[in-house]
Amino acid sequence: MSDVGLILILVVLVLGGVIATVGDRLGTRVGKARLSLFNLRPKQTAVVVTILTGTLISASTLGVLLLASRTFREMVLNFGRIQADLRATNRDLDKVTADLKTTDQRKAEVEKDLEQARSERAQIEEYLKRLNANLQVSVARQRETDAQLRRTEAQRDLTRNQLETVSQQALSLRNEINQLESEQQALIEQRDQVKAQIAERDAQIAERTALIEKRDREINERDQVIAQREAELKTLEQQRAFLVAAVQQIQQDVEQIRRGDLAIFRTQVLSSGVVRVVEQGGAKAAVDQLLQLANQTAIESLRLGQNNQQIVQIPIAEVQNLIQQIQDGKDYLVRVQAGANYVLGDDRGVVVNMSAVPNQVVFLAGDTIATQTLEPSKLSPQDFQKTLQDLIAASNARARVAGVMNDRLEVEKLLSLGSFIDQLRRYPNSIELRAVASDVTYTAGPLKIELVAVQDGQVVLRASN
Incomplete structure (x- = not known):
């Protein structure tokens, strides 16, 4: 409360007290003197004096308030208009409150849609991850x-x-x-x-x-x-x-x-491994282990159940020649391959062949394996996916021609592949998509590649970033 308000209240209280005191004394004197006004009795005259005193107190109080407070004066004189303005203001306030509630509801709906979109994006990225994994398996099997x-x-x-x-x-x-x-x-x-x-x-x-x-x-x-x-x-x-x-x-x-x-294709690899013989008798132990793995793979492929018999068949002379070949202390990729086709449930024995080739370096880290030129902004999701599949297939074919014996191909940073694709689709101009070896690749494989986007000879985007 301001100082003016306090002074105004104090003045009203003092003025009311003074007027009441004067009225009381005046009434007392009128009563004692037994005066009469307007031909009234003295007692009635005293009552009239008292009424006039109270009226004077109220009038003086109202007059002081009207003179001292402009707000009070406007409120008393313009009460109807102020009340109408107040009702209009209340209506506007109700309308604003309703609009605020509607805005809050819309905001909640937008936040809900945003959360749902984030959830759908996470599901899409998870689905893309599974799809890429299934794609690798399907491509290998189809190949x-x-x-x-x-x-x-x-x-x-x-x-x-x-x-x-x-x-x-x-x-x-x-x-x-x-x-x-x-x-x-x-x-x-x-x-x-x-x-x-x-x-x-x-x-x-x-x-x-x-x-x-x-x-x-x-x-x-x-x-x-x-x-x-x-x-x-x-x-x-x-x-x-x-x-x-x-x-x-x-x-x-x-x-x-x-x-x-x-169940088993002719030339299908039943087992393989990189072998380096450093001890006497190590070559025979490695060959025996690969034949055991091939035997187990054949049993599982033919679906013979819990069958511990030896179904893999190979001439002893071929095994001895292979053992002699790999005893020079160098790295060799030794593979056990089926010699014929076999159907499910065939338990007559699986004839196999063994071969050994030096495990040499085929690709160095950073070597470009395959490339595709595309305009990302003009491709539909299906065309974009087909371009990636063609690039992966070309990389696999290049690896086989170069001497990589393992048909399995691994794409690095699968978790960030979805983000890489989203960023790549923002480029309006033609761009070159490269499959680059992410590590040293040997004859035994597998080939590991990383997707890199190149424009005007400069790398603009990597799947690993």
């Missing part, structure tokens, strides 16, 4: 299946070509045999004619005899040629039967691959 199918179809086409060649040769031999038989028949008829004419042509006996002997020799030669052709025809028919059986087997393999019944 093995496609490679096996291509080899099988190539072998089938080669066998069919050989079969057609053998059939043509057999047809040609049959035509030659028929021609030789016709010539033989003609020679026999000629010989019979000569023999019939011997009696009539005694003078020509010597000449005809020589001619007959010549014809006989030709017949014998033709007989020998016919016998040789028949032997060749029999051999070709055996080859044809073998090739027909091989074609049927290849067709069965192709059908098994397409149906998914094939």
Whole structure:
């Protein structure tokens, strides 16, 4: 409360007290003097004086307030207008309060949508991570299946070509045999004619005899040629039967691959490892361990259950030659591969082959494996995903050509790949996407790559950042 207000209250209280005191004394004197006003009794006159005194107190108080306080004066004189303004202000306040509540509700909804969007983004990133992992597995399996199918179809086409060649040769031999038989028949008829004419042509006996002997020799030669052709025809028919059986087997393999019944592919790696022999007998121990791993892999692939028998088969001489090869103390990648195709449940034994190649450096860290040029802002999510798949497939193909024996390919920083893609899509101009070796890669693999975006020869974005 201000000083003016306090003084005003004090003045009102003092003035009221003074007026009340004056009124009281005036009433007392009027009563004692028994004065009369307006022809009233003295007692009624005293009452009138008292009423006038109270009225004067109220009037003086109101007058002091009206004169001293402009706010009070405006409030008393403009009470209706102030009350109307107050009601309008209350209505505006209610409206503002309602708008504030609506704004708060909208803010809550926006925050809820934002939280939901963040949750969906986290789910999308998790789904992208699983999708990349599944993609790697699917690409590897599809690559093995496609490679096996291509080899099988190539072998089938080669066998069919050989079969057609053998059939043509057999047809040609049959035509030659028929021609030789016709010539033989003609020679026999000629010989019979000569023999019939011997009696009539005694003078020509010597000449005809020589001619007959010549014809006989030709017949014998033709007989020998016919016998040789028949032997060749029999051999070709055996080859044809073998090739027909091989074609049927290849067709069965192709059908098994397409149906998914094939458990082990020909040349499939059942076990592998990098071996360096530093102790006497270490080579044999390493080879035995790889064969045991291959045996366990074969049992699991064929789904033979808890089967501890030795189903992997390999010639002892091949194992001994491999042991001799890897005993020089160098690093070798030793692989155990299936020698044929085997279906699920086949427990007749798995024939395998073993090979060893030096484990050498194929790529250094930072080497560019494959590149793709693209315009990120113009690509749909499907096209962008296909571009990444093509880049990964090209990297895998380059690794195989360069000598990496492991078909598995690892993409570094999968957790930040989603953020890398989001940032890459913001670039409006053409950009070069490179798959770069993130570590030294040996023959044994696997190849580890990192995705790098390059523009005008400068690296502008890395998946590892």
